[in-house]
Amino acid sequence: MPASIQHGRSANHTLRIVCPNGHLGFAPIKTGSFRTGCHCEPDLICADSGSCDVGPVPLGADISSSPLQWQVDDLEEMLLASRRLGVPMIVGSAGDTGTNSRVDLFVGIIRELARKHGLAKFNVGYFYSEVSKEALRRRIVAGEEIAGLDARSPLDLATLDATERVVAMAGIHPYIKLLNEGADVIIGGRSSDCAIFAAPAVRCGFPEGLAYFYGKVLECASFCAEPYAGKESVLGEITMDDVKITALLPEQRCTVASVAGHAMYERANPFYEHFLGGHIDMSQCRYEQYDERTVRVTGPRYVPASELRVKLEGAGKVGERYVGIVGVRDPYTIANIDLVTGWARQQVVERFGDSGYELHFTVYGRNAILGDNEPLKATPAHELGTVVQGVAPTKGMAEEVCMIATRQMFYARLPQVKGTAGGVAFLLDEVMPASPAYRWTLNHTMRLDDPLELFPTFIAEVGV
Amino acid sequence: MMASRKLSEIAKTIRSKNAGVDKITFDVIFPDRATYDRVRESGILSRAAVCRIFGVDPALISDHVEFEPALAIKFTIYRRMPSGSPGDADVFGSQQYGPLLDIEVPGMP
Numbered sequence: 001m002p003a004s005i006q007h008g009r010s011a012n013h014t015l016r017i018v019c020p021n022g023h024l025g026f027a028p029i030k031t032g033s034f035r036t037g038c039h040c041e042p043d044l045i046c047a048d049s050g051s052c053d054v055g056p057v058p059l060g061a062d063i064s065s066s067p068l069q070w071q072v073d074d075l076e077e078m079l080l081a082s083r084r085l086g087v088p089m090i091v092g093s094a095g096d097t098g099t100n101s102r103v104d105l106f107v108g109i110i111r112e113l114a115r116k117h118g119l120a121k122f123n124v125g126y127f128y129s130e131v132s133k134e135a136l137r138r139r140i141v142a143g144e145e146i147a148g149l150d151a152r153s154p155l156d157l158a159t160l161d162a163t164e165r166v167v168a169m170a171g172i173h174p175y176i177k178l179l180n181e182g183a184d185v186i187i188g189g190r191s192s193d194c195a196i197f198a199a200p201a202v203r204c205g206f207p208e209g210l211a212y213f214y215g216k217v218l219e220c221a222s223f224c225a226e227p228y229a230g231k232e233s234v235l236g237e238i239t240m241d242d243v244k245i246t247a248l249l250p251e252q253r254c255t256v257a258s259v260a261g262h263a264m265y266e267r268a269n270p271f272y273e274h275f276l277g278g279h280i281d282m283s284q285c286r287y288e289q290y291d292e293r294t295v296r297v298t299g300p301r302y303v304p305a306s307e308l309r310v311k312l313e314g315a316g317k318v319g320e321r322y323v324g325i326v327g328v329r330d331p332y333t334i335a336n337i338d339l340v341t342g343w344a345r346q347q348v349v350e351r352f353g354d355s356g357y358e359l360h361f362t363v364y365g366r367n368a369i370l371g372d373n374e375p376l377k378a379t380p381a382h383e384l385g386t387v388v389q390g391v392a393p394t395k396g397m398a399e400e401v402c403m404i405a406t407r408q409m410f411y412a413r414l415p416q417v418k419g420t421a422g423g424v425a426f427l428l429d430e431v432m433p434a435s436p437a438y439r440w441t442l443n444h445t446m447r448l449d450d451p452l453e454l455f456p457t458f459i460a461e462v463g464v
Numbered sequence: 465m466m467a468s469r470k471l472s473e474i475a476k477t478i479r480s481k482n483a484g485v486d487k488i489t490f491d492v493i494f495p496d497r498a499t500y501d502r503v504r505e506s507g508i509l510s511r512a513a514v515c516r517i518f519g520v521d522p523a524l525i526s527d528h529v530e531f532e533p534a535l536a537i538k539f540t541i542y543r544r545m546p547s548g549s550p551g552d553a554d555v556f557g558s559q560q561y562g563p564l565l566d567i568e569v570p571g572m573p
Contacts, residue, residue, distance in 0.1 A: 052485050055548025055555040150486035150526070151542065260534035261477065261493050268483040268540040270531045287533055313485075318550055360551035368553045371544060373518040375563050391550045440485040440546035 009041075011239040015204050017197055018042040018248075020233040022220035024049035024074045024091060025066030031077060033222070033233040033248040038081045040235050040248075044200050045082050047074075048193045048219050049106075050093020052313055052440075059097040060164045060315035060438030064105070066096055075109050082185065083119050090175060090186045090196050098167050098190025100128045106187040107460070114463040121463040125183025127174040127455045129190035131166045131312060131446075139446070149311070149443045159316075163441040166314040171276030173451040175199030181459055189455065190313065192275040193219035197236070206238050212280045213300035214238045216273050217245050217259060224262035225252040225293075246294040256287040259295040276311070276451055278304040308451055314442025318358065320398040321434045324388040324406030327425035334380055336414055337363060340423065341386070344408040348390075348401055357401050358391040358437070386424075391437045402431040469572040471508070472565040474499050480560035485547045487526055488557035489540040490514075492564065500535040508567055509537045517563050 009016070018037035020029045024047045038045075054065040064071065075091070082089035095102025107126050114122070137160060140146060146155035167190035176199050178186050188196065194215030201211035214236055217224055222232035225247035232249040247254045263282055264270030271283040281301040290296040328334055341361040348359055365381035367374035386409065390402030409424045417423060448454065472478065476495040483489035492509060494500040507513060511528045515521065520541060527540040541560075548555045 053482050053547070053556050056485075056546070057548065150484060152486065257476075257493070257534060260531075261491070261536065264489075264491060264529075264531055264534060264536060264538055266481050266483055266489070268487055268489055268527045270529060270534070270536075270538060285533065321550065358550050362551070362553045369559045370518075370562070371553075373520060373541075373544075373560070373563075375517060375519065387553075389550055437550040439549040443485050443546070 010237065010244065011241070014237050014239050015044070015201050015206065016040065016042045016235060016237045017044045017046050017200070017218060018233055018235050019047055019197070019218045019221045020045065020078060021047045021074060021231055022223055023051050025064065025071035025095065026051070027231050028070050029074050029077050030231045030249070034077060034081070036248045037233040037235050038085060042085065042087055042235070044088050044090060045078050046090040046196050046218070047078065047221070048092050048196055050096055050098045050190060054096055056315035056438040056440045057435050059099065059167065059313065060317055061436065062097070062099055062101050062165060064095040064097070064102060071095065071106070072109050072113070075106065076113050079110060079113050079185065080117065083122065088179065088184055088186070088200070090188070090200070092188040092191040092193070092196035094187050094189065098129050098188065099165060100130045100189065103128055103187055103189050110185055110187065111462045119463045121461055122184040123182050123459050124185045124187065124462050125178030125181060125457060125459045126187040127170065127178065127189055127457040129167045129170055129455055131168050131454055133160055133163060133166065136160055136166065144447070146312070146444045146446050149445060152443055155442065155444050159441050162316040163314045164316050164438070166312055166442055168454045169276060169311040169313070170455045171195050171451055172199035172202055173276070174455040174457050176203045177452065177457050178459065179203055183459060194273060195275055201238050206240060208302035209280055209300040210238055210243050212273065212275065212302060213282065213285070213297065214243045216280070217243065217262060217297070220262065220265065222247065222249060222252060223265065224259050225249070225254045226258040227252065241298065243297045244290055244294050245297070253293040254295040256289055256295055259297065260287050277308060278302060308448040309445040310448050310454060312442045312444045312446055314440070315438045316441040318437040318439055319391040319393055320395040321437045322390045322399045322402035322431045323434045324402050324431040325427045326386045326388060326406055326409045327427065328384045328386070329382070329425060330417065330419055330423070331382070332417055333414060333423055334384055337366065337380070337384060337386070339414060340409050340412040343412040344405040347408040348404045351404055352397070352401065356392070357397065358389070359401055359405055360389040362387040362389070388431070390431070395433065399431060406431055466571045466573060468568040468570045470565065471567040471569055474569060474572060478561050478564050480557055482547055482557040483540055487540050487542055488560050489538065490561055490564070491536055491538050493534055493536040497535060502571065503569055504530055504537065506569055506571065508569055509539070511539070514539050517567070
C-alpha cells in the first residue's frame with residue numbers, strides 16, 4: 001500500500017467510500033488498487049454502472065452493452081469485499097441503462113454469487129426506474145408539459161408513440177430508503193451518478209452541498225486522478241467541512257488540476273450539477289493539495305429546487321439495420337465521392353421511393369467523424385472507406401436498401417472515370433446485419449410530487 | 465523571441481465528450497496560468513473562433529466558459545443529431561476535438 005495514504009480519519013465524523021469503477025461492467029475493475037482501498041477502512045463500496053454514452057440501442061432494445069461475464073466479475077469483486085468488511089455496497093444504474101430487466105439481472109447475479117460463495121444471509125435492496133408510456137400519455141393528455149432539455153420541444157404523443165422504453169433518473173431518495181430498511185447491498189435502477197454516493201452521506205447528516213459534490217467527484221473513479229488510468233479505485237472521505245479524494249493506484253495522484261479538471265468532465269457547464277431535488281453550485285469550490293495523493297475540496301453549495309422535476313431518458317426504434325463497407329482508391333472517384341453516393345442513393349429511390357427507410361453514407365477519410373463540422377472535408381485522404389447503413393422496418397428491406405446502395409457504388413457512372421471494371425473496392429461482397437437502429441426520443445423532465453413516486457423499492461434476503 | 469505554437473504543443477489536455485445525448489463538450493486544459501492567460505487573451509478559442517473552426521452557427525454553442533480552477537477553456541456544441549442515431553459516427557463524442565490540435569497560438573515564448 002502506498003505509504004502516503006492517510007490511515008487516520010481526519011475528523012470524528014467522517015464517511016469513507018471506495019469507488020472501484022466509473023462504469024461497472026463496461027471494462028473490468030483493476031483489482032490491485034481496489035484491494036488497497038479495502039484496506040483503508042471504507043464505510044461503503046459504491047459504483048455507478050450506467051451511462052447514456054453507450055447510445056440509444058441498449059435502452060431501446062433492453063440489453064446491456066457490457067458483457068455478462070464482466071458484470072459478474074465486477075459485482076463479485078465488490079460483493080466479496082463488502083461482505084468481508086461488513087460494509088454496504090451500492091451499485092446504481094444497473095447494467096448500463098438501469099431498466100427493470102437490468103436491475104433484475106444484477107439482483108440475480110448477487111443472489112447467485114451469494115450461493116456460490118456460501119455467504120451468510122444479507123439483505124439486497126433494489127428499486128426500479130422505468131416509467132410506463134401510458135403514465136406519460138395520461139400526463140400529456142391532461143395538458144401537463146413534459147419539458148424538453150437541451151433545446152428539445154416538449155414531449156408530444158407522436159414522439160411518445162415512437163418510443164420503446166423510458167427510464168427516470170432517481171435521486172438519493174430510494175437509496176436512503178433502502179439503507180434505512182437495512183439493505184446491505186443496493187442495486188439501483190437508473191439514477192443520477194452522484195446520488196449513489198451522496199445518499200449515504202446525506203443520510204449520515206453531512207451537508208448536502210458537500211455530499212452531492214462527493215458523489216460528483218467519486219463517480220468516475222480514477223478519472224479524477226492523474227496520469228490518466230481507467231478503472232482504478234479511488235478513496236473518498238467526507239467530513240462536515242470538506243471532501244477529500246485520494247488516488248489508490250501507486251502511479252496516480254489526485255491533484256488540484258486533476259480534480260478540478262474532472263469537475264467539468266462530461267457536462268456542458270462546470271459550475272452546476274443538476275439532480276432530482278436541486279443542484280449544486282460549484283463556482284465557489286476551493287481545491288487544495290492535502291497530501292501527495294489527496295485533494296481537499298470545500299465550498300460547493302446546494303440549491304434546492306423550487307419544483308421537483310425528474311429527468312427522463314427514452315429510446316425509440318428507427319428500424320432494422322444492415323451495414324456495408326466500400327473502399328475507394330481512384331483519386332477521380334475520391335474527388336467525386338458525393339456523385340458516387342448520390343448515384344447509389346438514386347438507385348434505392350428508384351426501388352423504394354424516397355421515404356420509409358434511412359440510408360446513410362459515412363465517408364471515412366473525409367468527414368465521417370465530424371460530418372459538416374469537419375474543416376478539412378475539402379481535402380480527403382488518398383483512399384476512402386465508406387460505411388453504408390440501410391435502416392428499414394423489416395430486415396429484408398434493410399438488407400436490400402443497404403445492398404443496393406453498397407453495390408451501386410460499384411456501378412456509379414462518373415463521366416471521366418478510367419477504371420471501367422468497377423468503381424470501388426469491396427472488403428466483403430456482402431452487407432452485414434447490425435443491431436437495430438434506435439434514437440434518443442426523450443431527453444426531458446417531468447414534475448413529481450414525491451421523489452420516490454417513480455421508484456418502487458424492494459428488499460430480499462439472500463445468502464445461506 | 466515570440467513565435468506561434470500549435471495548441472497541441474502547449475495544452476495539457478484537449479478532449480471532447482458527450483454532455484448528455486444532445487451536446488458535445490470540449491475541454492482545453494493548460495499546464496500553467498501563463499499559458500492559460502495567453503490563450504484566453506489571444507481569442508483563438510473565443511466563442512466566435514469556435515464557430516469558425518467548426519463551421520457552426522453561434523446558436524449551436526450552448527456554453528462557453530473559462531474555468532479558472534482547472535486552467536481550462538470549455539465550450540459545448542449542440543449535436544446535429546442525438547448521439548448514436550443512425551448516421552452518427554461518434555457515439556461518445558470523443559473524437560470531435562481533432563480540429564483544435566493544429567490551431568496556431570500567436571505570441572508564445
